[in-house]
Amino acid sequence: MFVYWADVPAESYKLPSHRQCVAVGRNFNQHYMSKTARGARRTVEVSVSAWIDLLGYGSMLREAQFDPTVELAQKAIQRLETFHKTAAKHAHRTFNIIAINDGLICHKDISPRASSKTADFLKRVINLHRDINTVDIKDGYCGARAIVATGFRVRALKRITVESSIKEVLLKKLENNEISSTEAINMAVKSRSYFGIIPEIQANFAFTKAYLIDSEGSNGGFAGPNCFIDLSMFNNPLPKYITFSNYINWNNNGLWGKFGQLKSFDFVKAGEEKDKGFLNAFEIAENITKSPDAEKRIRAITKKKWSERER
Numbered sequence: 001m002f003v004y005w006a007d008v009p010a011e012s013y014k015l016p017s018h019r020q021c022v023a024v025g026r027n028f029n030q031h032y033m034s035k036t037a038r039g040a041r042r043t044v045e046v047s048v049s050a051w052i053d054l055l056g057y058g059s060m061l062r063e064a065q066f067d068p069t070v071e072l073a074q075k076a077i078q079r080l081e082t083f084h085k086t087a088a089k090h091a092h093r094t095f096n097i098i099a100i101n102d103g104l105i106c107h108k109d110i111s112p113r114a115s116s117k118t119a120d121f122l123k124r125v126i127n128l129h130r131d132i133n134t135v136d137i138k139d140g141y142c143g144a145r146a147i148v149a150t151g152f153r154v155r156a157l158k159r160i161t162v163e164s165s166i167k168e169v170l171l172k173k174l175e176n177n178e179i180s181s182t183e184a185i186n187m188a189v190k191s192r193s194y195f196g197i198i199p200e201i202q203a204n205f206a207f208t209k210a211y212l213i214d215s216e217g218s219n220g221g222f223a224g225p226n227c228f229i230d231l232s233m234f235n236n237p238l239p240k241y242i243t244f245s246n247y248i249n250w251n252n253n254g255l256w257g258k259f260g261q262l263k264s265f266d267f268v269k270a271g272e273e274k275d276k277g278f279l280n281a282f283e284i285a286e287n288i289t290k291s292p293d294a295e296k297r298i299r300a301i302t303k304k305k306w307s308e309r310e311r
Helices: 018-026 028-033 057-063 071-088 116-138 166-175 181-190 205-220 267-272 281-287 294-310
Strands: 003-005 044-054 097-100 103-109 144-154 227-230 242-252 255-265
Touching: 044 071, 044 116, 044 205, 044 281, 044 294, 057 071, 071 097, 071 116, 103 116, 103 205, 116 144, 116 227, 116 255, 116 267, 144 205, 144 255, 144 281, 166 181, 205 242, 205 255, 281 294
Parallel strands: 144 227
Antiparallel strands: 003 097, 044 103, 044 144, 097 103, 227 255, 242 255
8 A cells, every 4th residue: 555645844844953853753744644623623523535546547457467567557557656746736735635556535624613624625626636637538548536525534532653763763863973953854754653544534434435435436326537526515505606417316334425426616606606505514414414413412522532531
């Protein structure tokens, strides 16, 4: 499995002392992957996730019998690299992208107060998907499919990791003047934990929904290099700046949703209307559960968990 983080906030490492440099650098991946949205930290978040699948990549490798010395396999790997490079151009401080081989994961916890973050996330996914398809189809391939889904995400209160021993090694080298602070930072940033997780996709049922739908593909009605969007994030009736060519009612393994196959999104009109028509977190929560009063349950669980932690 190849995991690729495409956004590096280098300014975070302007630190004055050797020990601070080593500590922050060593914990770079752990700190970066555990960032959360501003505001209250809820135990249960309402999230939106996108899974973008590079279509036909696996079949290219199967035809080449997974032999990287064969020309077709080499073309597949080059296609994958182009896929990652295209995605990396869209990565941003507020729009992190995780690449797992021929799939991309984008994730956002939705604000309970404002719907603007949901709108910004969807716009970025649409632009990312369009760019990938433009490049991939121009190269003679079949493009990628995007599934954008909403769902609950459970935030772990305790982070589980096994850190590397790089801290002690670098501190000793610094104290012996064997390396500079800059060298120590560079080495620490490149280090990896011996065990770690990506919190954003753990117990993230928006991602689960998107992945399951993509696995069904054309058999479930989600065919081709199209973008399919979970309609639970919108008001009813739908805003006029977004149109769909087809609608699919999906239900599987305890998850469900109504999805639209994106036809057009008028970015200018959406801006003029200030993205009116998107829902906030608690409004979406009521759309994705069959048990009423989701907001009350989310608040109660958060209060209970943090009370237990403070004991």
